[in-house]
Amino acid sequence: MEGGWPAGGGLLLCLTVNFLLQGRGDTFTINCSGFDQYGVDPAAFQAVFDRKAFRAVINYSIPTQVNISFTLSAILEVDAQLQLLTSFLWINLMWDNPFISWNPKECDNINKLTISAENLWLPDIFIMESMDVDKTPPGLTAYVSSEGRIKYDRPVRVTSICNLDIFYFPFDQQNCTYTFSSFLYTVDSMLLGMEKEVWEITDTSRDIIQTQGEWELLSINKATPKMLVGSSIYDQIVFYVAIRRRPSLYIINLLVPSGFLVAIDTLSFYLPAESENRAPFKITLLLGYNVFLLMMNDLLPASGTPLISVYFALCLSLMVLSLLETIFITYLLHLATTQPPPMPRWLHSLLLHSTSPTKCCPTVPQGGTKGLDLTSAHFPGLKEPVELVGKVPDPREAELSGCPGSTRAQQEGEAQKQHLVGLWVQFSHMMDTLLFRLYLLFMATSVITVIVLWNT
Incomplete structure (x- = not known):
């Protein structure tokens, strides 16, 4: 190899250090005699290998x-x-x-x-x-x-x-x-x-x-x-x-099932308010949603509060509010068909001046109180209002008993009782419609807000 390096290792190291301290040297040219048909002779690069501990420069500046x-x-x-x-x-x-x-x-x-x-x-x-x-x-x-x-x-x-x-x-x-x-x-x-x-x-x-x-x-x-x-x-x-x-994995496994459950809960408002199946149905959906959140918990981040957690909490809150609304309406209907209290004058005036509910509203009878049939078919498990005040006697039986005035009074009282029950039932249906519309408004506002935040 060209360059004139001596065979002695100690002298070679001294010359190398002296070269580095001086900051100058000559470019090495590899001797091609080390390139043959058997490969490259390592000795051709030995001088380069000996300098691997130092930065490879000719001038250290x-x-x-x-x-x-x-x-x-x-x-x-x-x-x-x-x-x-x-x-x-x-x-x-x-x-x-x-x-x-x-x-x-x-x-x-x-x-x-x-x-x-x-x-x-x-x-x-x-x-x-x-x-x-x-x-x-x-x-x-x-x-x-x-x-x-x-x-x-x-x-x-x-x-x-x-x-x-x-x-x-x-x-x-x-x-x-x-x-x-x-x-x-x-x-x-x-x-x-x-x-x-x-x-x-x-x-x-x-x-x-x-x-x-x-x-x-x-x-x-x-x-x-x-x-x-x-x-x-x-x-x-x-x-x-x-x-x-x-996000496709999380949309399919998280957002779509959650949206389906909330949509089913919303459609459950179209079940008759007098039905005994509405509240159990909503409770079943609420329990199913909690099980869904527990199963999907592994897909959510372990720390922090992502927006999707807020979305799930919002959906859970909507389902709870839906159940509370059903409980409230069920209580009003039960009160109206058992012991209806006297209706305040302002509430009676509100019912008279309110517009008739449209066909899109769930569980509301058409035509106000006209045609209101309060039978046991509409209120299963509840007694008919007539039965609550006693059976109306036949006029002939009343004449035979010698109490025609009492019979007429009972008939008038029963008519007033039935009319009061009809007013309270109509009020319950109107409250059901109003709360359903407020539920839809709150749900739409919340979902749109979450979508807008996700798109920002």
């Missing part, structure tokens, strides 16, 4: 330019509780070693070689957000060109800290950063640059990213700030990675 690139090939896990993003990167580093060069024409047209990375000087580039030990597999190699350009690629599993915002789950978008910098070398010794353009990194990552269908890559941007530590300035490159969750 000139910083080494290291170009950085990476490919985001997988997003393995997003831990919202620990605020960690686990991803898999292929990091690409490229720099020049002025002590490596050979003439390809004299070396069987060999333009590039692979050399074990353990025999070369490697820049100490790391990711500042990494929260785990570097698990780069050993025994990696680097490409070395005839001009001394070294390209070193290494796969890295990165567990990095990231400020995750899960409020908009499952329609959330996360922005994480990868900051590449050096441990020891300041800007006087090392400068960082880009091997590829940012759009190339983004397109390549989108093509090969493996996310099992949950996350998609939106964009990658970069910035080149300087980091000041005491009196030392370090060069760094910050990559801003924007990812978005694919």
